[in-house]
Amino acid sequence: MNIPGDRKYTKDHEWARLDGSDVVVGITDYAQTELGDVVFADPPKPGTKVKKGDSLGVVESVKAVSDIYAPLSGTVVAGNDGLRNSPETINSDPFGGGWFAKLKPDSAGEFDGLLDQAGYTALLGEIAK
């Protein structure tokens, strides 16, 4: 199970990576495995304001629908519109081309409070028991 060390994580299986002063958000390798083949993605539009825990948008596999939750409060700078034509990128490249949205955070503190690689690895370990 791939868990890159260059970013942070949430207990709901999103990842968040700093990109300058913005934060890029997606779902983890574990999440895309659980979801199955993604066939539809609806990323948010730029300008959308979200609070931590709000739904940023939805991804659907053949058998399930899932919200992607904002790991921190902020304003959407970009949604990955490429996913509209190629939603399966979320399965094939969840940490790279499968990114979901980019946010401008309201504050720096929320990002720092997310799980790091070790914390998320431990979370997955608990689930596997």
Next chain:
Amino acid sequence: MSESALSSSQKIENFELRRTPLYSAHARQNGKFVPFGGWEMPVQYSGLIAEHKATRSAAGLFDVSHMGEVDVWGPGAREFLQYLCSNDISKLYDGRAQYNILLNDTGGVVDDIIVYQRSPEQYLVCVNASNTEKDFTWFASHAASFSGSLSGGKVEVANRSADWAQIAIQGPKAREIAAQLDLPAAEKQWIASTVPFHFIETKLETGSGPARAVLAATGYTGEDGLEIFIEAPRAEWLWQRLIELGSPAGLLPVGLGARDTLRLEAALPLYGHELLDNLPASCASVNWAIKMGKEKFIGKAALERATKAGLPYAMFGFEVADRGIVREGAKLCDEAGQEIGWVTSGTHSPSLGKAIGLGYLRSDKVAKLDLGGVTALVRDRQLAVKRAAIPFYRRDSGKSKQ
């Protein structure tokens, strides 16, 4: 990510869930287990879309051991089945199988089943996994009070579900793979040439002795293929043997997820979705299996009354004209946002690359479908749906009917 989308990863802590004889085989093949109708079943192995496509292009292997089997026999059995079943049992002969609906006395559906005639006094009935106990009780209680006027009446029933496992092999290469099993030449020939809805009883050579089996040219995917009943202790042997024989040809094990997308593309109804106990079966586009000309059968009078009064709902197939997937339970609305029906099944179709589904509309609103007037409420959006001819997929053309 939503909790519900992760549910397949939750530990199955329910001690009441049953396992088929193939459970270990599924685990070895990385099956992801989910609860289904009281059973712990694989929803997928390598991936739903890959499994679906393999079935359409080569072959898929399905564990359907959770389905139920009921024996019905005696001098009154044929007349009894004619009374309980919707289709014309008098058309059956030895080796013939027939799709039937068990109706209740309001004209709604108890279950949809397949009846196999072994002899004029001996029948095997295959029932849905989720309805096995209910169907057996239905047969048994009616048998107890049945006194057939033509036959002298006696009919007995027994629940044989524990004795049988069942494996389906479906797809364009299904027959050529199954014909490689160790069988006499005549039976290999039968596999190659039989017309659908026929079956034979045989013994499969397993390497550790012969196993009783029923080979039936039936299926639930819209593809050609067989459903094989085998005595439960030998199921794992058969599963492994078919994987061995079929893998070089592209056969994959297929879970319940792809089983549903395959049957939905073929517009095959599912109990609890299109077939309901509180909706006249005539609404469900299965009238070809309900022979109203039969003298008497349970539900006949109720369906006659319902048809005369005007059926309340009509089933239809749709594709989604906006971005998104419309799933079971979604409300269907007219231009004013009034609810005029509901979706019974819906998914992304791997073969067609679009979202499709089946649903019921109020009979007086069905015309709106062709005028662009119907939407489905999905989360907080109204998605336009338009009529699609069913079945959505036909195997002879290899593509959709659109």
